[in-house]
Amino acid sequence: MALQHVKDDRWRVRVYVGTDPVTGKQRVASRSFRATGPRDAAKHAAEVETALRRHLNETAVDHSTIAGLLDDWMAVKRRKLSPTTIYGYELRVAKIVAQFGRMPAEQLTGRQIDDWYGKLLAKGTSDAEVVAIHRVLRAA
Numbered sequence: 611m612a613l614q615h616v617k618d619d620r621w622r623v624r625v626y627v628g629t630d631p632v633t634g635k636q637r638v639a640s641r642s643f644r645a646t647g648p649r650d651a652a653k654h655a656a657e658v659e660t661a662l663r664r665h666l667n668e669t670a671v672d673h674s675t676i677a678g679l680l681d682d683w684m685a686v687k688r689r690k691l692s693p694t695t696i697y698g699y700e701l702r703v704a705k706i707v708a709q710f711g712r713m714p715a716e717q718l719t720g721r722q723i724d725d726w727y728g729k730l731l732a733k734g735t736s737d738a739e740v741v742a743i744h745r746v747l748r749a750a
Contacts, residue, residue, distance in 0.1 A: 613655045619644045621651040623658045627666055639666055676718060677711035683750035702746040723747070 612624040624640045641662050645651035680703045688696055709726055710718055727740050 611655070611659045613651060615648075615651070616642065619646060621645050621655070623655050623662065625659055625662050625666070674714055674716075675711060676713050676715055677707045679715050680707060680746075680750050698742070699746055702743045703750075705743060706747055 612626075614622045614624065616622050620642060621644070622640055622642045624638050627637045627639055639662055641658050643651075643654055643658055645654050684696075684699065684703060687699060691699075710722070723744075727744070730740050730743070731737070
């Protein structure tokens with residue numbers, strides 16, 4: 611953890627959370643807060659660090675799940691594609707993760723995917739959007 615004085619009564623806590631497996635870069639999470647001085651900042655920093663680490667543990671992606679697979683795939687795509695394309699992919703990835711995110715990748719069956727596509731169509735999702743979602747899932 612690193613405590614940094616930003617300006618006036620603003621402070622920042624940075625937590626180093628390991629290395630990104632895709633890029634190899636150090637991953638850092640940070641949160642800013644207000645404090646009246648160095649002692650007050652040090653006191654609040656411990657609380658902020660605990661909350662930040664708790665949040666990181668709750669949102670950690672298991673890379674053997676569908677969400678992890680899609681997360682890894684998007685990390686590669688973000689380096690190569692335009693922001694507009696990435697935006698479209700992220701919308702479709704969010705739909706896939708909402709449906710299958712925590713499921714281990716090896717347990718996902720074609721039948722489950724087909725049933726989900728049927729539900730999407732029944733809810734009014736266009737055929738073109740279902741095909742686009744399928745392309746993202748297939749590519750990942």
